[in-house]
Amino acid sequence: MKKRLPKGWSPFVVLLLLLSLWEIIVRLADVPEWFLPSPTAILHEAITGWSNFSGHMFSTVQLAVLGFIIGTSIGLLTAMLLHVVPFLREAVYPLLILSQNIPIIVLAPLLVVWFGFGLLPKLIVITLVCFFPITIAALDGFKQTPQDLKTYMMMAGASSKQLFWKLELPYSLSSLFSGIKISATYSVMGAVISEWLGAQTGIGVYMTLASSSFRTDRVFVAIFAIMIISMLFFAIIRIAEKRFIRWRIKEEEKE
Template sequence: MNRRLQNKNIMAPALVFILLLAIWECWVDLKGIPLYLLPSPSKIALSLISERGDLSLHAAVTLEETIIGLVIAFLFGLLIAVLMDRFSLFRKAVYPLLVVSQTIPVIVLAPIFILYLGFGLAPKILIVVLMCFFPIVINFADGMGQVDINQVNLVRLFGAGEWKVYTMIKIPAAASSMFSGLKIAATYSITGAVVGEWLSSNSGLGYYMLRAKNGFMLDKVFACVVVIVILSLCMNGLIKLLEYAWMPHCRTEKTKENGLNQI
């Protein structure tokens, strides 16, 4: 019974999505809407096939910028989160600045980064770091703040120093929160790289999208959007795989839950 319910939960949005595509296709064909105004899904699919070579090359550039930026944001985020958890004064001083940093539109900061860092990879990577940094820091710091104090006191009673407390108790206990932040960051990461490419680049999906838009080739623009969505979902899926590898107990609990649901 539960399996049927799960299948319905999957099929329902899939059918709605297919229905929307069918309505879109029929509307464009019946109204004779030109390609430069709104391409039909079939035209977008044909562009994905015909432009797969160029899209693959530009996607590889965007993916490189994304992965480098996400890794830097992850490492830097872990460091800041640990410092925020360890020193309350540091948290009080830094937390408002982190919140303020998220109120500034990245599109405004990007030209400043280009001015100081040039037109290479650096400004795109920095934009990815800024977009991914906040959810990692906040989720991980909050996760460590919710660790059972009795566990911390117990290892300290056995003579563990601060390094041992974090490596043995706090970081493992907050790993789930850390991966929650990483999933959010991974979804944003592709968008950050594309925004950077809009402003200064001669390659990447952002550059490809601008070039197609300037040529009024909206089928290629939409095809590029599809690739961006797919890459974002893949990045999110990659983080989930890393989570399962890092925390095998999550996989075990998920298996038990599925077993109970089937019963």
């Protein structure tokens, strides 16, 4: 326990150092604000511009959460389907990896062509970035179920349905959660990218407006907001994970 406190705090110390360094350099070299604003200038803008920015931020959070939920569900369903039908797994798994090589930035305008400017193309973008980590993590988790537990279940007469729901799915939870954590942070990025497609509000919109009018300080406000939201998402998932798989965490502590 003694070691834990400095461990948790060290990133903050480093971050603070980096920000101070940034501040000092900007001030000493007299860098123009439109080129690179100092951290204090960014903070100032974040506070004074909050009433304008908060609307954009909540709209992005909403979009990200919705997209994350859809992406997670689709990812999990895909994993289940591929796990239950081995033939599909063999046929589709390589394609899944290939799908991740399509640059979202290129795909996004196409989605607008196909589906217009509404909610649908945005959700598709977020889903595309979210589902992959979940599917891979879940498939790995199902596969890692120890053979001795499986043998016991089968000898005791478990049907393949029981085997899945009572053993493989609960066992995969810890692996699944690593996927969910990655997806949760991706979802924010996905939401921002999808807003570039054309939206009324959102951090993506705010960012585009800010950069085209050389309000670099606002661009940085947007960047920091994205980082903070992603971190919050990550923290929420981490709390959920602790609740769900207490046994795993306790086991690890014991070792």
